[in-house]
Amino acid sequence: MLACLVGLALALWIWKRAPRAALCLSLGLVVLLVVNLFWAVVHPALLQRTIDEGWEDARRSTLFSVISIVSGVVSAVGLVLVVLAAVLDRPRTD
Secondary structure, eight states, X not given: OHHHHHHHHHHXXXXXXXXXXXXXXXXXXXXXXXXXXXXXXXXXXXXXXXXXXXXXXXHHHHHHHHHHHHHHHHHHHHHHHHXXXXXXXXXXXO
């Protein structure tokens, strides 16, 4: 999470020189930060709630498998945006 916050500060720092790259970097890091916050805060609370409500293990496993797949795809989108930021607004060398 600290790396995402440092990256966001970097994106603000380069905003005037490379606005598209800074925007991509910011969006990608925000996506990654949201996924990390979800896993840190919502996941444990959701786990406890499903236990308290007496969900069967198979049902709970299915729920968290789906959540894991979705968060993996969302994280991949965030990483693609970060990598895209590395190549945007670069001078061409023809």
